[in-house]
Amino acid sequence: MGSDLSPLIRRNRVMKIILQYIRPYKWLCFFTLLVMVLDVAGGLLIPTITADMINIGVGGGNMRNLIRSGLIMLVVTILASSGALLGSYLSSRLSSKIGRDMRNALYDKSLTFSAYDFERFGTGSMITRTMNDVNVVQQGIVWFIQMVLPVPVVCILGIIMAFSIDVQMGFLLIGATVFVILLAVLVTRKASVIFDKLQKFLDRMNEVLRENATGVRVIRAFNKEKYEEKRMRKSFEDYAESAIKANRLFAGLESVALLTINLCIVAILWLGGNRIGAGYMEIGDITALTQYAVLILFYIVMAQMVLILVPRAMICIRRISDVINHTPEIEDAAAWAGEEKEQEEAVIRFQQVSFRFADAGENTLGDLDFSCKRGQTTAIVGSTGSGKSTIAKLILRFHDVTSGAVLLNGKDIRKMTQKELRTHISYVPQKAWLFSGTIADNLRHGNETATEQQMNHALAVAQSEFVLDLPERLNSQVSQGGTNFSGGQKQRLSIARALTKKADLYIFDDSFSALDFKTDAALRKALADEVKGAAVLIIAQRISTIMNAEQIIVLEEGRIVGMGNHDTLMKTCSVYQDIAKSQMKGAVNHE
Template sequence: MPTTFNRRNNAVKTILRFMKPYKRLCFFTVLVMVLDVAGGLLIPTITADMINAGVSGRNMDYLIRGGALMLAITLIASLGGLLGSYLSADLSSKIGRDMRNSIYDQSLKFSASDFEQFGTGSMITRTLNDVNIIQQGIVWFIQMVLPVPAVCIIGIVMAFSIDSKMGFLMIGATIFIILLAVFVTQKASLIFDRLQKFLDRMNVVLRENVTGVRVIRAFNKENYEEKRMRKSFEDYAKSAIQANRLFAGLESIALLAINLCIVCILWLGGNRIGSGYMEIGDITALTQYAIMILFYIVMAQMVIILIPRAMICVQRISDVLHLAPEIKDGFSSLDKNDSQASDIIRFQNASFRFADTSENTLSNLTFSCRKGQTTAIIGSTGSGKSTIAKLMLRFHDVSSGSILLDGKDIRELTQRELRKHISYVPQKAWLFSGTIADNLRYGNPHATEQEMRHALSISQSDFVNDLPDGLHTPVSQGGTNFSGGQKQRLSIARALMQKAGLYIFDDSFSALDFKTDAALRKALVSEIKEAAVLIIAQRISTIMNAEQIIVLEEGQIVGIGTHDFLMKTCSVYQDIAKSQMKGDTVHE
């Protein structure tokens, strides 16, 4: 992970990057807010002048003109404040939108190991909560912090124009509250850093409790999970209480400073009036200047306390955006002539090791998946079968050796180009919320109803025809309203919608009964006879008719050939077959 200095530097670059496209909007928003504040500061001057005019006995017309001017300035300042609020909200919403889009786009580039650096709960927090806090910080900063320099400078200049001693009093009160704000901000930064981490933890625990509720009930772990959840809530609450104490202390001291400043103005001002250096109306103007200056500083302090939290959130988002993805796109594409090769995909002495391990998961793999042939991979749990499929799709990159698609190293291709030639059914069947038709169109966005029904027929998903809404039947998130076998068949149908050179079935028949398994494999033979097929399976009955069977043991190929050949030459394959045999026959 980057150092604290680098994280802060990256955070500043990140916020400037998102504000750059809207620099005109930023400038206009700040200008409107400053002009609004400047207009508000004219009111005390006019008020003082009218009071002094009344004391000196000027005519009523002068007072009416002054009142009309005050009304006009008030209306203009009110409209300016309204416009400034709208512009700052518009700016923050656009920046928030761009941030969320950037986080999402960046997450799509991550490999599994990249994503694990943050975790699902933290990524959700960063995308939703962190961006929301940044948006609030932008609005509050523009409305409450940026006008402060203008208020202080104009207010103090006005105070000096009335009386120099009053001007120095204003400076002293302003410096005191600013120093208080700096001190509190430093303490708040540490608290909010912990607060966001506790929020991450709350999301993780809550997500685990919701998704794993059946397991929790099955093992009677409700009390244990309740304690774990309470612990995460209590940790968050302690930090939140510390932050609220800072708010309370700051507000109390700031209000005390404002009241003391007003008392000093009245006391010193009375003496200065008695000495003839000031007029009665000047006291009113100075009091209003002091209230405005100190009010804006107090409000800015409230916001500044939250700015460290917003900056922590920017740093967390910056960490995501500045993480260099493990998988980098190549720049090549496949020529049409390349697709004429018989070897669709080929492993050449390919080895793979996860970043956090010292031993290879896969070692020195050399084999080909050929057009018109079925290649099967079988082996014990943890032998690396599914990792081979992930390497083909570049979810990971090989540590040594190479993988060739139509004769070209897949690392030289763009990921979009690579995956355009591969259709994949994952080990864990996953369906998206929507309808069955929506899920099938993941494989082909322009598929007709006839094409979808054909894919469903090949995948033995005839149960769809018996559903009241057919293709338009709603699918819940993850496909939880379908059985395991139904989800697998729908996932296979989705893969068949994409016309590809290589079809990968990663243990995609495990939830099917033997009859459905056999019927599906028979239908696949004619449907994708021009493509290469890779089947990863646990059951020998699923793969025994494959032209090439690869036997894996601890990440190495210990046998390769047909079923009959391996039954004679490969002891590992023989052991797997014997464990699945009924009498002398493999289960069919």
């Protein structure tokens, strides 16, 4: 039963999303439709006036009537042309506003997504939905208003006028119109399935292109150009094959529709000649009927051309609605209404915390119980995959705990807004990332109101004196991702950005790995004085980086297997001893 209702549910969801974005511009939409209807009505009046002029003929006192009819035709033509121009402008304006709102909604929604939510949709697909899908919807709106919505008006008015001339001619136009419309509906239904695949192939093309662009050095290093070329060609061929199928459908539809128009005109001339001979019609009526038929079927053919895009636009709207209606893994809480306790000794406390990824079969972290105290440095060390960086993500609430609780200044972080939570935390990610702009712009990500003196101080603590050697110093340009700086420079700038912000907790997620030992030691010494009023959490691979930490937590397979300072762990924790031995090559004397 659920599978039978699912297409209906999807259609209702698509209609809701369309109405959601049209509703703010309902008056603009109404005025646009009114202009388009008046334009069509004016276009249908011209054949009627032409028929009257032919029937009046020339001679006697008929010249005055002909001139009057000609002037009326001129006025109607000018008004219809102006209406068409105004309708095009209004429909374009409407589509641009709706497109802007959709892109803003997609972007705002993406800001609420966790890493798992992004993985569910895929980065390539999110880019396609924001750029290509919205663009298709915008084109669909313009074409639909200009070429599809006038069709019912043209058909109804045209057939009524045909019936006013002759009943047989009216039924002839009804038959031709119904035939072409039914054919168009049949083709559109088949095309919808193809366009659904087409957008997925477009997602795949974006993903492969993105991988090839970002991983070009690895591809060249391993001589995989031919392999990647085959993979790229396969995605292009899949897309092209589906596009060709859709084009064949609509090419056949257009051919049949044009054939129907010609056959209809032939039928009007043949039957009309007989009706004129029988005295039921006049010669000018043939001209009017022919033009009614051409207008009706022309608009239907134009609508068919638009219907190439409409199924695709509907698929795109559904894909957009999938993102906008998605419930994020992390849902924001209401603002904290309790009493603030800014100066609690334990800034962060893990209480019997376990965590499991949504698509995992077992816990990544289990039974974590520790605190990061103000004025102390807590270090986390462990083998690759032991869950060190996941702890930082739980503190920042990039993921929610499966059981237990994480407390910030005595408050469960799930009962705080994410914005409030992150105002207390300054974070240096495992992979240093800089944004395009200037060095000052990047540092002010930590503190929007930071002065030049504050930024220079943060750079000095982070051992980033190289900035002073740059011609423009803080105003030096940064490429996207910081590609114009070395790995160590990016790490130091990321640390300086974190230090520009005054926080209760500073998290350094393996943020010293690209630094040489001399710079690492100097940075840690300067850092100790800079953040002594806050709690510091260092996630590291190198023992030398964390030897002086007041508390070292040793992780293995997501569980704490040791806790204490360096000297204590060297005596009591075999896992820590093994890590130390592998790095210090047995130089450390332990019992």
